[in-house]
Amino acid sequence: MRLVRLWPENSHFDFMRFRRFSFPLSAVISILTAVILLSGGLNFGIDFRGGTLMEIQAKSGQANVGQIRQTAEGFGFGDVEVQEFGTAGEVSLRFPIQEGGEAAQAAVVQKARDTFNGDYEFRRVETVGPRVSGELVQSGTIGVVLSVIAVLFYLWFRFERELAIASIIGTLHDIVLTIGFFVITGHEFNMTSIAAILTIVGYSLNETVVVFDRTRELMRRYKTMPAEELLNLSINHTMSRTVMTAATTALSLLALVLFGGQAIQGFAQVMLYGVVICTYSAICISSPMLIYIGLRGSEAVKVPEGRAAAAE
Amino acid sequence: MLRFSRSKIIATVAVIVIGLLLAVPSTMNREQRQAFLNAIPGWVPSWLVPSRAIVLGLDLQGGSHVLLEVDAQDLMRVQVTTLRDDVRRILRDTRVSSQNGIQTVQRGVQIRVPDAADRDRLLPRLRELAQPTGNAMLGQAGGNTIDINTTPDGVITLTYSEIGTNERIRRAVDQSIEVIRRRVDATGTTEPSIQRQGADRVLVQVPGLQDPQQLKALLGETGNLEFRLLAQQGATDVDMLPMQDAGGQRVPVERRIIAEGGDLIDAQPAFDTQTNQPIVNFRFNIRGAQRFGQATTENLGRQLAIVLDNQVISAPTIQSPITGGSGQISGSFTVEQVNNLAVLLRSGALPAKLTIVEERTVGPGLGRDSIEAGKMATYVAAIFVIIFMFATYGLFGLFANIALIVHVGLIFGLMSVLEATLTLPGIAGIVLTIGTAVDSNVLIYERIREEVRAGRSIVSGIQAGFDRAFATIVDSNSTMAIAAVILFFLGSGPVRGFAVVFILGILTTVLTAVTLTRMMIALWYHWMRPKVLPF
Numbered sequence: 001m002r003l004v005r006l007w008p009e010n011s012h013f014d015f016m017r018f019r020r021f022s023f024p025l026s027a028v029i030s031i032l033t034a035v036i037l038l039s040g041g042l043n044f045g046i047d048f049r050g051g052t053l054m055e056i057q058a059k060s061g062q063a064n065v066g067q068i069r070q071t072a073e074g075f076g077f078g079d080v081e082v083q084e085f086g087t088a089g090e091v092s093l094r095f096p097i098q099e100g101g102e103a104a105q106a107a108v109v110q111k112a113r114d115t116f117n118g119d120y121e122f123r124r125v126e127t128v129g130p131r132v133s134g135e136l137v138q139s140g141t142i143g144v145v146l147s148v149i150a151v152l153f154y155l156w157f158r159f160e161r162e163l164a165i166a167s168i169i170g171t172l173h174d175i176v177l178t179i180g181f182f183v184i185t186g187h188e189f190n191m192t193s194i195a196a197i198l199t200i201v202g203y204s205l206n207e208t209v210v211v212f213d214r215t216r217e218l219m220r221r222y223k224t225m226p227a228e229e230l231l232n233l234s235i236n237h238t239m240s241r242t243v244m245t246a247a248t249t250a251l252s253l254l255a256l257v258l259f260g261g262q263a264i265q266g267f268a269q270v271m272l273y274g275v276v277i278c279t280y281s282a283i284c285i286s287s288p289m290l291i292y293i294g295l296r297g298s299e300a301v302k303v304p305e306g307r308a309a310a311a312e
Numbered sequence: 313m314l315r316f317s318r319s320k321i322i323a324t325v326a327v328i329v330i331g332l333l334l335a336v337p338s339t340m341n342r343e344q345r346q347a348f349l350n351a352i353p354g355w356v357p358s359w360l361v362p363s364r365a366i367v368l369g370l371d372l373q374g375g376s377h378v379l380l381e382v383d384a385q386d387l388m389r390v391q392v393t394t395l396r397d398d399v400r401r402i403l404r405d406t407r408v409s410s411q412n413g414i415q416t417v418q419r420g421v422q423i424r425v426p427d428a429a430d431r432d433r434l435l436p437r438l439r440e441l442a443q444p445t446g447n448a449m450l451g452q453a454g455g456n457t458i459d460i461n462t463t464p465d466g467v468i469t470l471t472y473s474e475i476g477t478n479e480r481i482r483r484a485v486d487q488s489i490e491v492i493r494r495r496v497d498a499t500g501t502t503e504p505s506i507q508r509q510g511a512d513r514v515l516v517q518v519p520g521l522q523d524p525q526q527l528k529a530l531l532g533e534t535g536n537l538e539f540r541l542l543a544q545q546g547a548t549d550v551d552m553l554p555m556q557d558a559g560g561q562r563v564p565v566e567r568r569i570i571a572e573g574g575d576l577i578d579a580q581p582a583f584d585t586q587t588n589q590p591i592v593n594f595r596f597n598i599r600g601a602q603r604f605g606q607a608t609t610e611n612l613g614r615q616l617a618i619v620l621d622n623q624v625i626s627a628p629t630i631q632s633p634i635t636g637g638s639g640q641i642s643g644s645f646t647v648e649q650v651n652n653l654a655v656l657l658r659s660g661a662l663p664a665k666l667t668i669v670e671e672r673t674v675g676p677g678l679g680r681d682s683i684e685a686g687k688m689a690t691y692v693a694a695i696f697v698i699i700f701m702f703a704t705y706g707l708f709g710l711f712a713n714i715a716l717i718v719h720v721g722l723i724f725g726l727m728s729v730l731e732a733t734l735t736l737p738g739i740a741g742i743v744l745t746i747g748t749a750v751d752s753n754v755l756i757y758e759r760i761r762e763e764v765r766a767g768r769s770i771v772s773g774i775q776a777g778f779d780r781a782f783a784t785i786v787d788s789n790s791t792m793a794i795a796a797v798i799l800f801f802l803g804s805g806p807v808r809g810f811a812v813v814f815i816l817g818i819l820t821t822v823l824t825a826v827t828l829t830r831m832m833i834a835l836w837y838h839w840m841r842p843k844v845l846p847f
Contacts, residue, residue: 003847004703009765055678102381102667106528109671113525122523123678129669132379143802150794158787192737195799195807199744199814202795206788210755213784241758245751248700252693252747256740259692261685263371263678264740271744 006247007240015235015283016228016291022284026173033180041183045190046126048140050097050133052108056120058089063120065091071115077108086262090123102129140194144175147201154205159212162293167208170286174204177277181270192267200274203249207242207282214238215287219295227295231287246279314771316834324831327823328718334725337365366727369735371806372683374676375519380492380531380666382484382512384477387664388419391472391480395441395458396421399470402437406430420458420471431466438470481512484663488514492666494659495530514666524673526652534621534665535656537573539604541566542615542627553617555624557644563624565617570607575600579657581650584642590650591642594657601637609633620653672805686739693743694720701750705757707846711832712753712825719749719817719824726816735809745817751788752825755781757847764845771837773845778830785826789818 046053057063069082072093081094093112098104105127113122128136151171155164178200182189215234222230235242253275256268337345345365352361370377396414399421403410408430410423425431442458457476461469472480485508492514496504505517521527543550543564550564579594596604608616608630618626618641626643645653697716701709723742727734760777764770796818800811836842 003706004700006704009761057677102669106532106668106671110525113523121675121677122673123675125671125673127668127671129667131381132670139802143798146802147795147798150798151791154791154794191803191807195737195803195810198795198799199792202792203748205791205794206751209787209791210784213787237762238758240761241754244704244754244758245748248697248750248754249744249747251696251700252743255693255696256689256743258689259685260689260740260743261682261736263682263736264685264689267737267740 005240006243009240011236011239012232013236013239014232016232016288018284019288019291022280022288026177026281026285029180030173030176033176033183036183037179042179042189043182043186045188045193046094046128046133047190048133048137050105050128050130052093052095052105052112052128053124053126054093054095054109054112054122055124056091056093056116057123058091058120060119061089063089063091068093068116072112075108075111075115077111090262091120097130097133102131105129136191140191143194144197144201147198148172148175151201151205158209160216162290162295163212163216165293166286166289167205167212169289170208170281171201171204173281173285174200174274174277177281178270178274181273187270188266193270196267196270196274199271200278203274204278204281207278208286210241211235211238211282211287215290215295227291230295231290235283235287242279242282246275249275314775314834314837316831321831321835324823324827328722328828331722331725331820332718334362334364334728335721337362338724338728340365362728364728364731366724367731367733368679368683369733369738369806369809370517370519370672370679371674371736372679372686372734373519374522374674374679375517376521376524376527377670377672377805378516378518378524378528378531378668379509379670380488380514380516381669382481382488382514382663383665383667384481384512387480387484388472388477390664392416392420395470395472398441399423399438402434402441406433406437408434417469417471419477420469422467422469424467426466428466431462431468435460435462435468438468441470478511485512485514487663488666491535491659491662492516492531495655496527498655498659499526499530501527513669520676522673522675524671526648528668528671530652530655531666532668533652533656534662535573535659536621536661537576537657538619539570539572539607540568540617540619541570541607541611542617544614551622553619553622553624555627563617563627565619565624571596571600571604573657573661575603576657579654581647581654582640584640587642589642590645590647591640592645592650592654592657593640594638596637596639598637601635604637604639605633605635609635620656625653682736682739686736686743689743690720690739690746693746697746697750701753705753705847707836708753708757708833709847711829711836712750712757714832715753715824715828716746716749718828719820720746722820722824723813723816726820727812730812732812732816733809734813735806737806738809738813741810741813741817745813745821748792749817749821749825752781752785752821753829755784755788756825756829761845761847770842770845774833774837778826782826785822789821793818 063084065082065084068091069080072080072082077098078096083092084090085092095108098108109125109127148171152168155167158164159167175197178197181187182193211234214237215231218225218230218234225233250272253268253272257265257272260268337348340348349361349363396416399414403423408425410425412424415422425434438460442456442460457473457479459471459473489506489508493506496506496516496518501518501521503519507515509515516527516531518524518527543566547564547566549567551567552562553565555561555563575596577595577597579592582591582593583589584591612630612633615627615629617624626641628642641653694716698713701712703709705712720742723745756777759781760773763776764773768776793815796811796814800808800815803811
């Protein structure tokens with residue numbers, strides 16, 4: 001049987017060359033992200049913004065979106081977003097947070113239920129008051145910040161300074177570009193998005209660790225090899241694994257995007273994008289970054305001769 | 313060398329078999345599980361029988377999640393009213409009078425007693441109101457619940473201290489949980505979960521509840537019932553209270569309370585035998601019956617005011633003395649209102665108003681669809697990855713696939729033992745794990761291939777591949793664990809379900825991708841004695 005090889009054996013590809021394109025590209029996307037983000041471009045879901053989300057499904061299988069919109073706007077609860085999704089007459093309604101504190105939100109649900117109960121089935125109702133949404137914003141932010149701190153600590157223990165700096169740059173790059181995905185596509189940003197970002201942090205770190213483990217190993221073996229060549233070699237050595245893992249992870253995420261249902265699709269899309277970004281950044285951002293940070297200044301090359309030999 | 317001792321094989325297989333058996337109860341529904349447990353002969357010790365199962369999250373089985381917050385302001389208002397009554401009683405008992413009465417201030421009351429002798433008589437009694445907080449036996453330094461300040465010109469201020477306020481909120485949450493439990497139980501819903509969350513919140517989760525309207529109506533009422541009298545013309549000590557179904561019209565009601573909700577021992581919905589209208593029948597305890605009997609005897613012909621949460625819900629005329637201790641509340645009620653009212657009266661009053669700060673309801677249809685979609689995605693992901701691994705690594709891919717299936721089975725086994733909650737993001741976690749779990753195998757296989765290519769023999773290549781890849785496997789799993797653990801502590805509900813799956817997946821992958829695969833490869837090597845790698 002002939003087995004599939006996604007990446008050729010014994011490759012000698014010059015990955016470091018890519019930095020001429022990847023650095024400007026990532027810089028542009030990051031700046032773009034920052035600009036849109038600062039102009040209030042993140043499409044917060046009700047977890048963070050507060051308000052009411054309802055998903056209703058027409059009992060007849062055919063939803064009259066125009067009529068729903070007209071009726072819902074007539075409630076006087078502010079701007080309503082009405083959207084049809086799926087195939088079986090499913091419609092989502094989003095009401096903004098109501099003035100008058102926590103208790104005021106319940107009126108929205110009550111009114112909508114009374115109005116649409118006859119022709120539509122209520123599949124999901126979520127109401128988040130101003131206080132809870134504020135707390136969720138807080139815990140979401142803490143989560144991302146904590147994860148970066150935890151990653152810093154991990155890298156501090158795990159790697160020499162130069163490698164640690166390069167991989168934290170890679171991880172931050174991936175967080176920024178994931179947020180970029182949200183601001184550029186207008187994808188809804190909610191608590192699940194935070195889960196996606198944290199998972200991407202884990203995956204991103206994983207990718208750099210695998211490459212840098214090899215970089216360190218090769219550094220001990222080839223003491224005089226120039227950084228660029230050494231990094232190219234590390235990536236070429238680990239590339240078949242990188243491609244395999246990216247492929248299996250992407251395949252299972254693809255299954256989620258295609259069959260996971262509407263509720264989980266958003267998460268799967270972000271993760272799928274994240275896998276691509278993490279793979280890209282480990283090869284085209286973190287590794288070439290070491291050329292500038294300086295690979296040879298690191299502790300690994302100062303390992304005494306005896307230990308270096310043992311490591312081989 | 314590439315050896316796997318017999319005892320190690322037995323241990324590995326045993327751990328895996330036990331792990332998989334633990335998942336068995338989760339594959340059955342409630343009836344099947346009961347039948348399964350009944351079918352096991354009695355001599356089997358109970359700890360040997362896997363009986364725990366995964367709990368489906370509300371997003372999968374449908375149901376309502378309502379987060380309530382004790383209204384601290386309302387609680388304080390009630391507290392200050394009580395304090396005011398206590399101070400008034402003490403002033404009366406000690407025959408001390410306060411200039412310009414009892415003033416309400418922020419978190420307390422203020423009186424003015426210029427005479428020093430009066431103050432000396434009064435203060436010890438007032439100090440009795442302030443209970444110490446904290447636990448003296450545990451050596452905790454507590455303050456008093458009430459701070460008492462006196463100025464030289466005789467102004468005495470009693471205010472609830474910070475500690476006292478927090479203590480009250482804590483107790484109010486405890487009391488609320490009890491009252492909520494009684495109210496939710498009365499609606500006949502199955503397996504509600506009611507728990508404290510944070511300092512001032514209660515989380516109510518009711519599986520299967522499609523429309524939480526009734527639940528919310530029940531929890532939104534304080535349920536404070538008072539029997540008073542409608543005030544007569546010219547009476548001074550009155551409250552102006554809104555009358556139900558009277559278009560916001562307010563009526564004067566005497567401040568004096570004849571009997572209250574706490575005096576009731578029972579309340580049941582019923583129909584009036586004459587008008588066929590829905591009513592609530594109630595019965596008083598002895599104290600309530602006496603006071604109610606006396607009041608109705610003395611005030612024949614006057615109108616009673618039945619006040620629920622500061623709203624007059626009924627104002628019947630007292631036709632004859634009611635001395636038997638039972639009565640009825642009639643008014644223009646619907647059947648549902650009467651049912652709710654009876655529940656409210658039976659369960660007692662909440663210590664303060666509860667505000668709904670978050671509500672999430674998933675209909676059973678959506679839950680079912682989510683499970684179906686999740687199953688579908690899991691199967692498809694597994695098939696994708698299994699085909700892909702086999703196409704890439706041949707026989708070794710098959711080993712990895714067996715390990716992968718065991719891996720997913722073990723996640724379910726562990727979740728069953730922990731009675732963990734499976735949520736929709738949790739399913740996403742399982743699907744994602746299917747993709748990432750083979751990473752360990754890929755790391756090992758690629759390393760083996762490299763070592764053999766570098767000139768090692770197949771057996772030493774396999775050995776070196778496992779050894780060298782292991783450090784990286786530990787690394788790559790700890791990086792994922794960092795994210796998962798943070799997510800577990802910060803996330804709530806569904807997102808936490810994702811973290812649980814992810815953490816368990818990281819734990820089991822070491823057993824399956826490393827130990828199990830290694831065992832299979834070792835056995836294969838000893839049986840086949842291959843000369844080249846099969847991939």
